[in-house]
Amino acid sequence: MHSASDLLNSPSLNLSYDLxxxxxxxxxxxxxILQQTAEQFPVLENLSVFDVYLTKGNSVETHWHPNANELAYMIxxxxxxxxxxxxTKQLLRYRVKPPQTVYAPMGWFHWASSISDRTQLIAIFDHKSPEIALMSDVLRKVxxxxxxxxxxxxxxQLAEVLKPINRSVIIGPPSQTDIRWRIGDQGNF
Structure with missing residues (x-):
C-alpha cells in the first residue's frame, strides 16, 4: 500500500474522481448514494465522501458508524x-437546508429524511473506509x-411486525412493489 505522499509524487498522479x-x-x-473512499481513490488517507440523493418521503435509515465521525452538508x-x-438520552432534531451542516459523532445513532422533492447532501467521514451499522440489520438479526x-x-407479535424487514434497508421506505412482494398484495401480515 502506498502512502498519500508516495501517490502525490507519482508521475501518474490523478486528483480527480467521478462518484x-x-x-x-x-x-x-x-x-x-454514491461513495468515494480510499479504496476507490487511494490519495484519501483518512477521508471518505458519500453523495446522497433523496426525494420527499424517503430516508436514510437509522444507523451509526463505529469507526467514523460524520459531517453532513446540505447541497x-x-x-x-x-x-x-x-x-444525555436526548433525540436532537434539525431541519436543515443549504448551506447548513449536521454532525453525527462516531457511534451515535442518526438518520436523515427528505422533506423536499429533491434533496442532496454530502456526508463527509474522517475515516478512509467508514463502517455502517444499520438498524434494519439489528431488527432482523436479534x-x-x-x-x-x-x-x-x-x-x-414482534416477529410478525418485523417480518417485512428481511434485508438491509439503507434508503426507506421500500417501494410499493417491494412491499407487495414482501407482505402480499393485501398488505396484511
Whole structure:
C-alpha cells in the first residue's frame, strides 16, 4: 500500500474522481448514494465522501458508524436530521437546508429524511473506509425472544411486525412493489 505522499509524487498522479462510477446503494433512479473512499481513490488517507440523493418521503435509515465521525452538508432541498445523544438520552432534531451542516459523532445513532422533492447532501467521514451499522440489520438479526426477555414485549407479535424487514434497508421506505412482494398484495401480515 502506498502512502498519500508516495501517490502525490507519482508521475501518474490523478486528483480527480467521478462518484457516479461508485454506487454504494440505489433504491431507484431518484434515491441513491454514491461513495468515494480510499479504496476507490487511494490519495484519501483518512477521508471518505458519500453523495446522497433523496426525494420527499424517503430516508436514510437509522444507523451509526463505529469507526467514523460524520459531517453532513446540505447541497439542495431540505431534510430533517435526527441524532441520538447516548450521553444525555436526548433525540436532537434539525431541519436543515443549504448551506447548513449536521454532525453525527462516531457511534451515535442518526438518520436523515427528505422533506423536499429533491434533496442532496454530502456526508463527509474522517475515516478512509467508514463502517455502517444499520438498524434494519439489528431488527432482523436479534431474535424476538431476546426483546421479550429484555423488554417484556410479545415475541410472536414482534416477529410478525418485523417480518417485512428481511434485508438491509439503507434508503426507506421500500417501494410499493417491494412491499407487495414482501407482505402480499393485501398488505396484511
Amino acid at each position: 457516479k462510477s461508485s454506487v454504494y446503494h440505489q433504491k431507484n433512479n431518484q434515491n441513491y 439542495e432541498g431540505e431534510a430533517e436530521f435526527a441524532v441520538f445523544n447516548p450521553n 431474535p424476538p425472544e431476546v426483546f421479550q426477555r429484555i423488554y417484556g414485549v410479545n415475541a410472536d
